Amino acid sequence: MILHCDLDAFYASVEQVLNPELAGKAVIVGGDPRKRGVVSAASYEARAFGVHSAMPLSTAVQLCPHGIFVPPHFEVYGRYSKQVFDIYRSHTPLVEPMSLDEAFLDLTGTECGQGPAAQVARCIQAEVKSATSLDVSIGIATSKVVAKVASDLHKPRGFTEVPPGQEASFLAPLPLRRLPGLGPSAEERLAPLGLRTIGDLAALPIEELLRRLGKLGFQLWEFAHGIDQRPVSPPGDPKSISRETTFDRDLDDVGRLELVLRNLAQHSAKSMRDHGLCCRTVNLKLRYENFETMTRSHSLPRPTVLEDEIVGEILQLFRQAYDRKRKVRLLGAGVSNFSRGSQQLGLFDEPPSKQAAITASLDRIRDKFGWQALTVGPTEEIEQRDWRREDLSE
Secondary structure (H helix, E strand, O other), rough: OOEEEEEEEHHHHHHHOOOOOOOOOOOEEEOOOOOOOOOOOOOOHHHHOOOOOEHHHHHHHHOOOOOEOOOOOOOHHHHHHHHHHHHHHHHOOOEEEEOOOOOEEEEEOHHHHHHHHHHHHHHHHHHHHHOOOOOOOEEEOOOHHHHHHOOOOOOOEEEEEEOOHHHHHHHHHHHHHHHOOHHHHHHHHHHOOOOOOOOOOHOOOHHHHHHHHOOHHHHHHHHOOOOOOOOOOOOOOOOOOEEEEEEEEOOOOOOHHHHHHHHHHHHHHHHHOOOEEEEEEEEEEEOOOOOOEEEEEEEEEEEEOOHHHHHHHHHHHHHHHHOOOOOOEEEEEEEEEEEEOOOOOOOOOOOOHHHHHHHHHHHHHHHHHHHHOOOOOOOOOOOOOOOOOOOOOO
């Protein structure tokens, strides 16, 4: 028995808990609507006006001019998330986080100790509410895909249980878009078939789906029948770590762009070291004023933890990729291709003792006195607007 637990309007709900005057009002998390950025979360009162996450703030203020716009507080959301996940793990060790506000739980085999899955789910809802004042919607099913669809049906504080054997009949009348894994591209390729419901998709011959969608067609055919063999897997190390920011005005000042990129790279490298990891690959994300986005990656000859090396490699990627005739809307810097342990050296390499000592000292000072206490090279405060981060906290 698998649970999909999804905190309702998480960021916005936390803001309403922190400031009771916001309760029952249209709260939009994302910052100043006069600045460029996107909606991180919207309360249900704001959603009634069509506001949703990832929407430009400028669009949100047009749809909901009376909305209350607040800046995101990621550290606070992280603390609330940890409280909730501690509750999840008190019921089962098999907890797979999908984001700060969403997780799968596997309760299979716990019935003797805790009772039926529905009883445990109700208990979880009550414990989360008592500990945090937040609501969580829960779907219960025999597979992850069906549990996820179920949790989304009756928000907020939804509760839907799909009995074993009824997965396909539960999914069949639902709109096609509710099926996880069916993105805009796949939907466009299926449009000529005139499909409306998940049942319509399930009724198609699997050969037709394979012809139109390749391997994805097989997965969607299984999902439409309620078949999902994926286990609930507790997380290991992050696959990538990145930071990005969107500028209030498009920029073509190379000095300012490199200054911001340096800062983003330093934050990514520090987060990586906090996880006890080394990286082999550095990554750049660059979005121009017309929304054209390019990504560039470079693999190093050996894994590294050194901040100076990581920053230098990302800046080099930027200098090679950036078209100086164009203005930049967004910059991002990241690291990936991780391994555990300290930096590895080649046979004829000198130990990077000086740079390693500098990096370690930087980390200790930042941990004790804050990020701005000491850094390498010029720096300035930037507003973090990467509302979805790959390196989820434990």
